[in-house]
Amino acid sequence: MNAKQRVGSDKIFDVLNLFIMLLILLSVAYPLYFIVIASVSNPDQVSSGNVLLLPRHVTFEGYIRLFADAGLWLGYLNSIQYAVIGTLLSTSLTLCGGYVLSRHDLDGRSILSLFVVLTMFFSGGIIPTYLVVKDLGMTNTMWALIIPNAVSAFHLIIARTFFETNIPKELLEASQVEGSSDFRFFTRIVLPLSRPIIAVLALFSIASLWNSYFPALIYLRDRSLYPLQLILREMLIMNEVQQGAAIDADDLADMQRLAGLMKNAVIIVSSLPMLMIYPFVQKHFVKGMMIGSIKN
Amino acid sequence: MYLLFLPVLIYFVIFHYWPMYGLQIAFKEYSAIRGIGGSPWTGWTHFERFYQSSQFWIIIKNTVLINVYELLVAFPIPILFALLLNQIGNERFKKTVQTITYAPHFISIVVVVGMLHIFLSPRTGMLNHLLVLFGAEPVFFMGSEGWFKSIFVFSGVWQNMGWSSIVYVAALSGVNPDMHEAAVMDGASKLQRIMRIDLPSIQPIIVILLIMNIGSFMSVGFEKIYLMQNALNLDASEVIQTYVYKTGLLGAQFSYSTAIGLVNAVINFMLLAAVNQVAKKYKQTSLW
């Protein structure tokens, strides 16, 4: 293939690629936009398919009701606190564990890996886990939300794979020749080289902590500890997954009306922080950054 | 070295291996007051009950089909997306696409299913408006057995494509740009470079994720299926998790759901072990 042909085919590729990306962009962006306009429209208009490109019968009642709840801001603060502490803990544990598993020169590596992988499949279920957390005295503290889910086998394996493929063996050999310890090598060489995976793991961890409500539901009693997601769940029935409950029919109609009014606003308010942190994660994905630092 | 692993080890022992004694309730009639150890043994009763259900084969079939569908569609798309995105030269455009596609991950399932109902409504949904515009008959998407799995899988793609591609994007950022420069010198086209450089360099992570995906074969997003279910699509939408949820309504049905969870786990683990064996043989990447 000569250079001209290559440039030609690359051009076709670029145009096609751009087209595909625009298509994806549109089809993903529209429903997002829809949520935004639906959040300020009359819910009946939304349900009857009248809200397409612009909001109809604009109302901010959903937001007003949401922000009128005093618990919301406390929930926000709690969630941020849990996400930050939890992420620090979980990312550092996962990085350490993942790195150890990635070392081919380690005896028992495959046994340890199996040990980790097994937990993805077999779990004792909710009761014994609850009892463990209770016996550790963590109920009604933030640790119940953070520690029992601090390490995910899945993330460990991803971290391990990343280290395996992206940390050249030569580096380790060189450092061993130099006589530096494993720990030193890990902290001084490996970690600085692994910014993309650290960013990914941190993001995974933040997102799962941010979205989780179930541990809070079962372990927390004190309302001042409630994370945002639990506060939001208290405010509206999003779900009709509750059977056999005695509900007044008129109350139910009210709840559904409120849910229609607020659910889109809730999505926006609760996911905004997650969207805001993404650029900070993204900047660690710059190509060639790693190789550059290896050279140094 | 081992010291570095110790915290993780301790974590798994306390929060995963220790509670596993709870698995025995799959073979017991769990009674809260007697505790896990003291509940009476019932042997295989719970397993038999599931097997004897007249819905058993429908449920298994749906669970398997939905998973195969997801594996064929929802798994490769984020990889392709990451590879293509990686080729975009304009950094701002690239970041915009990335951010937008990442956002749907945070939308709750209830709202996603609500939007599906609105967009796919046979009377007022925009998709049906389009169909009618082109002279076709409107389709009752949400009330159809045939469409259920496609709607389920593709709405999942919509929601998680960007999110799932993050791992690949991160992996691609580790590719040495020198290799690309060298390839350009040799006259390789973009497509060739994707195939020869990018793909091989993220291959280990792809293989590992594939193995893990296969290992979670029997589990599907419970809440979304449950919310999308209705009497008309039930034959295509009843899966193990929704079935267990419905039969487990009684407070004390921990034993039953544990039993079925255990069956799930065993099947999944065997699948995983098999796939892992194959991967070991051919690629030298494996889970253990």
Added chain:
Amino acid sequence: MNKRSYKGKITILMAISLLLSACSNANNAGNEEGSGHANANSVGSSAVQEERDSNINKEGLPIVKEKVSLQFVTTMSPLQKKPYADLQVVKDFEAKTNVHIDWDAVPSESYKEKKNLIFAGGSLPDAFYGINALDDADVTLYGDQGYLIPLEDLIEAYAPNIKRLFELRPEYKEGVTSSDGHIYSIPTIHEQDQLTQEDALFINKKWLDTLGLPLPATVEQFEQVLQAFKQKDPNGNNIADEIPFSFIYGGARQDGIYSMFGSFGRLDNPDHLVIENGQLVFTADKPAYREAVEYFNRLYQEGLIDPESFTQDTQVITAKGKNEGVPILGAFVGWNAANVLGPERAADYVALAPLKDSNGNQLWNKYHGSSFTRSGFSITSASKYPEVAIRWIDAQYEEEESLQWSSGPIGVNLIKNGDRYDYAPIPEGKSYGEFRHTEAPGNQSARAILRETFAKINESETNLAKIALWNFYKPYQPKEIYPLVVFDAADLERLNILKTDLYSYIDKKQAQFIVKGFTQEDWDSYVKELEKMNLNELLDIYSRYYDKSKR
């Protein structure tokens, strides 16, 4: 660098200390579980006990001389904005009784998981409070297992209001007495008889007038009217946007078509069980049922039934009812007209009397309504103060107190005029449901409000509309419906298993038959499948308990 290794060490230390504390605690776990029980048994044995007893007033208020604190688990309506502790009824009641309640209130949506873990984890509160706190199965199972204590002696000794309730309404006492003869829960009583009538069939009277049609009286006439709705553009906008007939298929009896099955000779309901001449009859494999399904299939084929009836929720049908501009909804099933249509448009619609069957019979469903709910208040074996707890709830089962916990405090939500009550006007921008839950747990509360009490309230407009509907359908309601019975634990569990498979199969098949039609073969294989799913065993259990209830 130093920082990082420091953090690593901290993590390790923390993990190790966790492990150690976990090990030491493991030994206690077993003991703790039994301790709740020991408390209940040791009542009346120690010196501490005596001191406690002397603190309790046997009657009158306050209940205790020195403040006692109890822990209750309860559900919370999403309409309730303040935590329990801040509600006015709760604060007032604490002042009256001198009993402080430490509320563990869980949003009703997520309550089930939490409740199961409370039992499984063995850290029980003093009591479960509220209409949704425990379901029938919980009361039976946890009563059986000793988690809940028998209340009959406590009621006898400490609870005059509850005793009077059981004397006035012996059926309620029966309704909470388990097969072992004990009472494990005090029921919630809310005797608004209009609530026994749930569904109503509404039709657009204005459209009928426009088209010059009378109210349909038979199923054939109903079909013709729907056809006219579909074809003759009764809303006059020159677009065929009319939805002749819409409903919500499935579990919801208030928006479904169960009552309309009566037009073919036998009513249907979510349990598919009716009582005819003192006999239990299963509906869903009988000719009447089949005829009804065939009829609905015909309507569906003719495009008279809104296909979304099978997928929509109230939100969607309401959007249709409140459609901007001209109305598009012809006939629909619902709790009342205003919820779906909005108050103004509701005036254009009328309730339709049950369509006559070939013999001229007219039938409409009746349910147990909310008059009796087994759950209300249950005391656990962990409570150190069962006497205080029973006195506390008994004080709440006094007429005016119950009313305030349900409808909101006097002075806020209620206005007292002599011995009659008025509903306070609802502030702008609030719905009644929200208003009622501003200072009280409202519908989640445990209470006993009798017919006699409701008679003292000047009804709101919404309630008056519902009462009118109830009066309208009352003549067509069956004399007898399947009674409220208490299944014992084993039967309950078996029923649950059988029902899950059977009922979801019946629901699914009915929907398929209506939408796609069916042949004789389809019907035969459906009936055969029901048998295979142990329909007979299910019916055996139900008839056994039915016979027992008749004694």
